[in-house]
Amino acid sequence: MRLEKRAERSSTMALASPFIAIALTIVTAGLIFALRGNSPLQALYVYFIEPLTAIWSVEQLLVKASPLILIGAGLAVAYRANVWNIGAEGQLTAGAILAGAVPVFLPQWQSPLTLAAMMVLGIAGGMAWAAIPAFLRNRFSANEILTSLMLVYVSQLLLDYLVRGPWRDPQGFNFPKSVTFAEGQLLPYVTSGIHAGVLVTFVVALVLGYIVSRTVKGYEITVTGLSPRAARFSGFSQSRTILFCMMLSGGLAGLAGAFEISSVVGQLQPQVSPGYGFAAIIVAFLGRLNPVGAIIAGLLLALSYIGGEAVQTALQIPDKITRVIQGILLFYILACDTLINYRIVFSVPALARA
Amino acid sequence: MDIVLTLLTIIMTAATPLLLAALGEMVTERSGVLNLGVEGMMVMGAVAGFGGAYVTGNPWLGILTSILAGMLMSLLFGFLTLTLLANQVATGLALTLLGLGLSALIGESFVGQPGIKLPTLSGIDPLVPFSLVMVAAVSWFMFRTKMGLVIRAVGNSHTSAHALGYNVIGVRYLSVLFGGAMSGIAGGYLSLVYTPQWVENMTSGRGWIALALVVFASWLPFRILAGAYLFGTISILSFVLQAQGLGIPSQFLSSLPYLGTILALVVISGNKALTRRNTPASLGQPFVPDR
Numbered sequence: 167m168r169l170e171k172r173a174e175r176s177s178t179m180a181l182a183s184p185f186i187a188i189a190l191t192i193v194t195a196g197l198i199f200a201l202r203g204n205s206p207l208q209a210l211y212v213y214f215i216e217p218l219t220a221i222w223s224v225e226q227l228l229v230k231a232s233p234l235i236l237i238g239a240g241l242a243v244a245y246r247a248n249v250w251n252i253g254a255e256g257q258l259t260a261g262a263i264l265a266g267a268v269p270v271f272l273p274q275w276q277s278p279l280t281l282a283a284m285m286v287l288g289i290a291g292g293m294a295w296a297a298i299p300a301f302l303r304n305r306f307s308a309n310e311i312l313t314s315l316m317l318v319y320v321s322q323l324l325l326d327y328l329v330r331g332p333w334r335d336p337q338g339f340n341f342p343k344s345v346t347f348a349e350g351q352l353l354p355y356v357t358s359g360i361h362a363g364v365l366v367t368f369v370v371a372l373v374l375g376y377i378v379s380r381t382v383k384g385y386e387i388t389v390t391g392l393s394p395r396a397a398r399f400s401g402f403s404q405s406r407t408i409l410f411c412m413m414l415s416g417g418l419a420g421l422a423g424a425f426e427i428s429s430v431v432g433q434l435q436p437q438v439s440p441g442y443g444f445a446a447i448i449v450a451f452l453g454r455l456n457p458v459g460a461i462i463a464g465l466l467l468a469l470s471y472i473g474g475e476a477v478q479t480a481l482q483i484p485d486k487i488t489r490v491i492q493g494i495l496l497f498y499i500l501a502c503d504t505l506i507n508y509r510i511v512f513s514v515p516a517l518a519r520a
Numbered sequence: 521m522d523i524v525l526t527l528l529t530i531i532m533t534a535a536t537p538l539l540l541a542a543l544g545e546m547v548t549e550r551s552g553v554l555n556l557g558v559e560g561m562m563v564m565g566a567v568a569g570f571g572g573a574y575v576t577g578n579p580w581l582g583i584l585t586s587i588l589a590g591m592l593m594s595l596l597f598g599f600l601t602l603t604l605l606a607n608q609v610a611t612g613l614a615l616t617l618l619g620l621g622l623s624a625l626i627g628e629s630f631v632g633q634p635g636i637k638l639p640t641l642s643g644i645d646p647l648v649p650f651s652l653v654m655v656a657a658v659s660w661f662m663f664r665t666k667m668g669l670v671i672r673a674v675g676n677s678h679t680s681a682h683a684l685g686y687n688v689i690g691v692r693y694l695s696v697l698f699g700g701a702m703s704g705i706a707g708g709y710l711s712l713v714y715t716p717q718w719v720e721n722m723t724s725g726r727g728w729i730a731l732a733l734v735v736f737a738s739w740l741p742f743r744i745l746a747g748a749y750l751f752g753t754i755s756i757l758s759f760v761l762q763a764q765g766l767g768i769p770s771q772f773l774s775s776l777p778y779l780g781t782i783l784a785l786v787v788i789s790g791n792k793a794l795t796r797r798n799t800p801a802s803l804g805q806p807f808v809p810d811r
Binding site for chain 2 (some may be wrong): 169171186250252302303307308309311312313315317320323324327328330331392444447448451455483486487488489490491492493494496497500501503504508
């Protein structure tokens with residue numbers, strides 16, 4: 167068996183590969199369930215199908231998908247330009263901290279402007295946190311993969327310090343939590359289960375999709391990723407692209423953090439996200455580095471979280487299985503993407519035969 | 521005098537896992553492959569090491585299982601990047617995500633179980649001198665043997681190495697496997713020596729620090745040694761400062777190694793001449809033999 171380069175990249179495979187990857191992931195998940203002694207079909211049903219059969223769990227799915235799509239769409243743009251921001255989890259945390267400062271310092275402020283201020287601060291927090299690796303890359307050529315990741319730990323420790331120290335709720339019985347946000351500091355709900363942030367997420371992903379495919383900025387980003395030399399000759403500044411991509415993906419991660427604490431979480435606590443910033447990396451790849459694709463991919467990754475909770479309650483399978491399934495999925499996507507540019511040939515190479 | 525000795529021992533214990541993982545990754549990167557999955561291989565080494573010792577009752581077998589786990593993970597990485605030509609950055613991230621998830625699932629039943637500590641030889645953890653010997657051995661191998669020269673050639677110009685008749689993919693597989701084995705031991709060190717127990721995510725970013733260390737040391741074994749001990753000192757500094765009771769928040773002290781890593785990267789990457797001289801020229805680029 168060997169790989170043979172296709173004459174041109176197969177657009178059929180580019181579309182088919184995520185679906186092959188999903189199918190392989192489901193088969194592998196079934197194998198893991200079987201190895202654990204569960205009935206694989208029953209477990210797969212509980213994990214992947216059952217959450218889609220009730221309105222409330224579909225609403226849950228959309229709510230969980232929101233941060234994944236928001237962050238994944240931003241990362242998709244960044245990865246297109248070969249800007250490897252892998253610290254979205256830290257930018258989410260930084261956004262949550264700044265947005266959470268509003269209810270912490272002004273617990274009484276509940277005007278229509280309150281939420282707007284929280285969201286703007288969330289974006290600013292994420293942007294500021296992402297600006298650090300961008301600056302260090304542009305000024306000192308420090309690798310943004312490592313610096314953005316290191317900053318995840320720093321932001322989480324900062325949040326931990328705040329909610330255990332100065333920002334702890336004085337009436338909170340010493341629990342490491344901030345004050346519970348007031349009514350006017352929480353996102354409005356459009357249905358009983360879906361908050362306004364979900365709608366914003368879908369709009370943002372669609373707008374980003376438009377920017378990437380239809381504007382000069384999008385073209386600049388794509389060219390910078392495909393051929394930095396060509397981009398330089400076209401007069402596109404690499405450092406400006408790096409800064410733009412980091413700020414965009416960081417800002418969206420920060421907004422996701424602000425959404426989370428002002429809806430699902432409702433206060434600041436040591437952990438504000440179950441690893442959405444890392445799962446969003448998978449969303450970006452599964453969505454073909456396309457912000458619109460990130461919508462579908464985000465829904466699927468959200469299903470992996472909800473399914474994990476479902477098998478834990480229904481079948482006592484530890485929900486740690488979620489992260490395993492997510493990791494396996496990314497592996498299969500990357501492996502299947504080989505088929506876009508190569509075909510598998512099951513024969514002895516011509517040279518060896520001669 | 522006793523205090524100096526104690527501090528030195530603590531620094532050595534903190535530096536050793538970084539040193540082991542960074543040495544392995546250095547060889548991998550010298551062959552032109554960037555494996556960002558060190559954290560994932562390390563955490564799998566940690567859970568496999570604990571599990572191996574827990575099941576067999578023998579911590580030495582634990583070390584062996586941690587090596588095997590690291591190698592298996594790196595084999596997966598090698599298959600994707602070397603055989604299927606997948607993007608190395610993305611695959612490395614996938615390896616880390618998978619490793620963190622899989623180790624948490626496997627280690628579910630180990631949480632809270634008493635661990636088995638690797639016995640010391642006349643008061644010294646055997647992996648500490650092992651890591652020091654490995655520095656010398658890797659340095660000798662990479663710069664004084666033909667095989668080391670071949671690895672560096674493959675990493676600097678895979679097309680030339682291929683044209684000279686060297687098996688580029690084969691050399692890279694071996695280098696990736698060595699990196700996996702070393703990350704595996706580093707993980708085993710954490711769960712069998714450093715804190716003999718299993719805690720989820722117990723590597724807490726050490727794999728990433730090891731990756732930064734390779735850059736910081738500009739791919740030279742003895743500089744990795746110096747860098748690892750420098751980092752050991754930083755992480756120990758936080759313990760010392762905490763013991764002094766100066767009222768510095770513990771979270772600030774815990775973030776010192778991460779901030780130190782960023783600082784180290786900035787200092788070294790700003791020095792373009794130094795990094796350019798030693799960076800393997802084919803680092804991160806997939807190799808496709810065209811003939």
